Amino acid sequence: MLKNSTKLIHDGTVVATDVLRQDYILLSVRADDRPRFEPGQFMMIRLSDGYDPFLLRPFSILDEHDGVYRFLIKVVGKGTRAVRNFRYGRRVFLTGPFGNGFPRGAGHDTVVVAGGAGIASVFSLVQKLHERGTPYKLMYGARTEDELVLSNLLKPYDPAISTDDGSKGHHGKLTDLLAKGIEHTKTVFACGPLPMLAAVKAVTSRRGIECYVSLEARMACGFGVCLGCTIFDAKGNTRRVCKEGPVFDAKEVNLSGIH
Ligand SMILES: Cc1cc2nc3c(=O)[nH]c(=O)nc-3n(C[C@H](O)[C@H](O)[C@H](O)COP(=O)(O)OP(=O)(O)OC[C@H]3O[C@@H](n4cnc5c(N)ncnc54)[C@H](O)[C@@H]3O)c2cc1C
Ligand code: FES
Incomplete structure (x- = not known):
């Protein structure tokens, strides 16, 4: 089993792209390491093999099980449209987790x-x-x-x-x-x-x-x-x-x- 990693640069492999409806995709990526994250944090994902779009895009980490990270992606533009063509085994570059996440210790009620x-x-x-x-x-x-x-x-x-x-x-x-x-x-x-x-x-x-x-x-x-x-x-x-x-x-x- 992978240990949690504190690195901020990761490679991963697509293990599933489930189309929930035309404009929503559940993307599952097995990371080569296992970045630890807090609820509310996000990762930046490279959505193209080339330079278009050049910048990585931010997505909240939906959840993680056994090193597989899931992202709920709403298709709104060029980058997110590309996710429709992600196939099993595709390599993906990610950075993060970034951001503060929801405050800990928020307890009852x-x-x-x-x-x-x-x-x-x-x-x-x-x-x-x-x-x-x-x-x-x-x-x-x-x-x-x-x-x-x-x-x-x-x-x-x-x-x-x-x-x-x-x-x-x-x-x-x-x-x-x-x-x-x-x-x-x-x-x-x-x-x-x-x-x-x-x-x-x-x-x-x-x-x-x-x-x-x-x-x-x-x-x-x-x-x-x-x-x-x-x-x-x-x-x-x-x-x-x-x-x-x-x-x-x-x-x-x-x-x-x-x-
Ligand atoms: C911290 C964070 C977490 C996010 N988590 C998720 C998530 O879990 N799931 C998800 O589907 N999306 C999430 N987003 C939004 C997602 O990053 C954008 O929809 C995505 O970057 C659009 O990329 P694109 O290349 O498809 O769109 P583009 O072609 O770049 O833009 C298409 C349209 O989307 C608008 N847009 C693009 N990026 C953003 C943005 N960051 N905020 C508001 N409008 C934007 C543009 O103004 C334009 O109208 C998150 C954004 C942030 C900042
Ligand atoms: S995205 Fe660069 S400072 Fe926030």
């Missing part, structure tokens, strides 16, 4: 909120809370049932579901569920589209509940050097999403100022 592809960032957090026996609630929402792409994998974690069109679970916004289900909550962890995160921040701050949000930004290096992922915090200071984030205390970031 935890609610985890995932909107759409945001489930990728919180999936391993939910696994960890579940394994530890920490009480938590998972809330998972999307526009339609079809977009709840990880529903099957999430069954053991008994998610409360919402869809904007009412095709599954609560008919309406995920934040409606949140507003109703957090009377005794101490901490909320959330990942999803920015408008959803802004609504989660509003609901939690009104009730004085601690809230951490995982953010996305265009990234070039992933480890704090290029400054390409810089955002402004609530005080107007710059923060690198790859280094000080991607998980931020919601009250410290100005979610409406991020594009």
Whole structure:
């Protein structure tokens, strides 16, 4: 069995590319070493053999079993489109894990909120809370049932579901569920589209509940050097999403100022 590695540069081999629906792929990569990671951290993956796209792309680590790392990839552009052609045995270059991840020690009365592809960032957090026996609630929402792409994998974690069109679970916004289900909550962890995160921040701050949000930004290096992922915090200071984030205390970031 591979020991955990602290290296930040890795090679791996594709062991599966499962198309969950046309625009979502579950990519499984067996790493030659076994990088240790914390929930909420991400890796940069080279998606082409050549220079187009030249830059590696950031993806949250969904989970890891016996050295196989899974990534949930939403196809949005040139790099992610290339993943559709990844075949068993293809060699892959990765760097990381990078970023701070979700704060440790967040204990009881935890609610985890995932909107759409945001489930990728919180999936391993939910696994960890579940394994530890920490009480938590998972809330998972999307526009339609079809977009709840990880529903099957999430069954053991008994998610409360919402869809904007009412095709599954609560008919309406995920934040409606949140507003109703957090009377005794101490901490909320959330990942999803920015408008959803802004609504989660509003609901939690009104009730004085601690809230951490995982953010996305265009990234070039992933480890704090290029400054390409810089955002402004609530005080107007710059923060690198790859280094000080991607998980931020919601009250410290100005979610409406991020594009
Ligand atoms: C820390 C972090 C974790 C992420 N985790 C995941 C994940 O688990 N699964 C997943 O599917 N995606 C994730 N992303 C987003 C993913 O990195 C981008 O979708 C990907 O880089 C797009 O590459 P592309 O070459 O296909 O798109 P491009 O051709 O480069 O761009 C296509 C479109 O996507 C937009 N876009 C590209 N990159 C980003 C970005 N980083 N944030 C917001 N919009 C972007 C562009 O503005 C453009 O409109 C994460 C991003 C970050 C920063
Ligand atoms: S991606 Fe280079 S500093 Fe964040």
